[in-house]
Amino acid sequence: YIADFFCSAARLAIEIDGESHNRVDQLEHDRVRDAFFEENGYQVLRVSAVDVLKALDAVVATIVSRATAPLHRSAVPLPASGEDI
Numbered sequence: 001y002i003a004d005f006f007c008s009a010a011r012l013a014i015e016i017d018g019e020s021h022n023r024v025d026q027l028e029h030d031r032v033r034d035a036f037f038e039e040n041g042y043q044v045l046r047v048s049a050v051d052v053l054k055a056l057d058a059v060v061a062t063i064v065s066r067a068t069a070p071l072h073r074s075a076v077p078l079p080a081s082g083e084d085i
Helices: 025-038 049-054 056-068
Strands: 005-007 013-015 043-048
Touching: 013 025, 013 049, 013 056, 025 043, 043 049, 043 056, 049 056
Parallel strands: 013 043
Antiparallel strands: 005 013
8 A cells, every 4th residue: 555645653654535535435445444554553644635725734733743652652650760670
């Protein structure tokens, strides 16, 4: 599969969806494609093309937030630097 945008370091695929993504056949294709990415350890962020045109700053903020979020969260807080584990 080819993503519209991809950041390997963040394991993030970004898809800009135009109105063709509202068709029934395209919805199923997108679902299968997203599942493939997610099963292989990637997040998929779908963004409406309308949002890109009308609210670009919000879209960019969302992308940056998703790209910089930790991929894994520890269930137990790690000790402060210098403390014994």
